[in-house]
Amino acid sequence: MSHQVGINAVEENIINRRTIKSFKKESISPELIIELLNVAKWAPNHKLTEPWKFQLYVGEGKEKFINAFIRSQPQVDGGISERVKKKAQYFRDIPVHLVVIMPEDPRQRRWDEDYGAVSTLIQNFQLAAWEREIGMIWRTNDWIYDPIFREEIGVAPGEKVVATLMIGYPEHIPAARARTDIRELLTIIDK
Template sequence: MVLTKRSTALQQVIRERRSVKKHYNDKPVAEATVKRLLEDAVWAPTHGVRQPWRFIFIGPDQAETFAGKVAATYPEERQQNRFEYLREPTAFLVVVMDEPESQKQWDENFGATACMIQNFWLLAWEQQLGVVWKTNSHIYNQEVKDILNVGENEKIVGFLHLGYFDEKPAKKDRTSAADKFTTFQG
């Protein structure tokens, strides 16, 4: 898509959004802010309006304790590194998805949840709240699932690391859609 001289606000936020992985400032991430953003984010497309997600918020007052618990699930030689890594965000939003037995419904649930996460990310960006979607190995760890009370038929889709920032991360160019586009010739 080629931007015209007058791009829309939506085009701009899509293109300006960045993954904010570190260098968060001290401004706390309020639970009320996250809930407000989620109220709009959940309007993502979802097959059968299943809305297969739920959320676990870890606020600034619990983030360090949470980081310690998750880091403790790693081998001892990696625990300090993982603790330091998990101390970087101001808060976390853990996104959990229902895992149905049907592969088709599983795929639909994952697609819907990914769309919802993108909605949340774009809405957060508009508020200068930095987000990065992390899928580190601990999201697959049963001990972490137990810490978060994730059920047997649920999947942690990711940890969204949250925090306000003073400086935008650098832009990374994208390959043009035209370079990846073909037309079926039956």
């Protein structure tokens, strides 16, 4: 990564981070994921509720996640569709799956604060991982809402799956896509 003039390392990491969809087969140790999560936990967190918990699927343990995904998908002619089989194999080829879960507080303000904290933790995690040349995709696909998937992986009623993070060393890093200049989205009130 080359440094741009006037941009510090943190800014550069934020600007250069990409969503990764294709991964090398190289494994990542659970200890490294734990180390990165211990950095990420310093996310802003109102009242220090630490409203997050995690499920880490690695090695053969990934099959539990993959089987939950398969069981949550509609069957075709009494069996698994080719699309689902292909997606399941794609998931098998990804080194690590991390499910991020939060309690769903019935108080809207607490729910909003907790969701904001968990989302910030995930971004911290992505940036800390990116610094170590580890990439990921933050998925919120339909299956995370499916009762079969949730039950299979042990997500209790009253808990929200905020993300399934699929993690590994990037096989391919996509080019940056343009973002809108903030000047077009900002209203300055100075009087």
